[in-house]
Amino acid sequence: MELNTLCAFGKQFVRGISTTACACGKRNFRKFPIYNKRGTKAFKAKQAKNPHPDVPIHTYGVRSIGYKKGSAFMKIDELVPEIIVPDLTGFKLKPYVSYRAIDIVQPPLTPEELFGAVYVKKITEDFKKGKLGPDNQSLEPSAEERLTAEEAREKVSSIRSDIV
Incomplete structure (x- = not known):
C-alpha cells in the first residue's frame, strides 16, 4: 500500500491505493451456487x-412425481416409474455373454x-422316387408347394409383422 500526502491550505489529504476491490462484507452469491447440501443449517x-x-432446489436429474400446490405436494400416480420385469422362471439361457465369444459374421441369404x-431336398427326393x-x-x-403367390406373400408379411 502506497500513501501519497498532499497539503493544501492546512489540510492534509491521504490517498490509499489498493490492488483488490472493496467488498464491504458483501459477496456475489450468484457466482457460488448453494444447492441442497451446501450452506449452513439455518440456511437449509x-x-x-x-x-x-x-x-434453485437441485434434483440431481431425478424427475418429479408430482407438483407443488401452495405448501402441499400433489402426487400424480401416472408419473411414478413402474418397472416391468418378465417372469424368468424356467428360463434356460444364461444372462451373461462372454467377451471371448467368437463373432459370427454371416452374409444375408441370396434367393x-x-x-x-427350403426346396432342393424335396425336389431331389421326388426325382429319385419318380x-x-x-x-x-x-x-x-x-403344403409350401401348394401355396399360390398371393398366399405366400401374405404368409411372409404375417411373419414379418410378428417379428416387428
Whole structure:
C-alpha cells in the first residue's frame, strides 16, 4: 500500500491505493451456487420452509412425481416409474455373454441359397422316387408347394409383422 500526502491550505489529504476491490462484507452469491447440501443449517432450514426463488432446489436429474400446490405436494400416480420385469422362471439361457465369444459374421441369404435350403431336398427326393409329372411338377406337393403367390406373400408379411 502506497500513501501519497498532499497539503493544501492546512489540510492534509491521504490517498490509499489498493490492488483488490472493496467488498464491504458483501459477496456475489450468484457466482457460488448453494444447492441442497451446501450452506449452513439455518440456511437449509429456511430453504425447507420458504425456498428462495434465486436459489434453485437441485434434483440431481431425478424427475418429479408430482407438483407443488401452495405448501402441499400433489402426487400424480401416472408419473411414478413402474418397472416391468418378465417372469424368468424356467428360463434356460444364461444372462451373461462372454467377451471371448467368437463373432459370427454371416452374409444375408441370396434367393438361390434360400431355394436350396427350403426346396432342393424335396425336389431331389421326388426325382429319385419318380414322383414328378410331365412338366416336372411334384405329383404329391407339400403344403409350401401348394401355396399360390398371393398366399405366400401374405404368409411372409404375417411373419414379418410378428417379428416387428
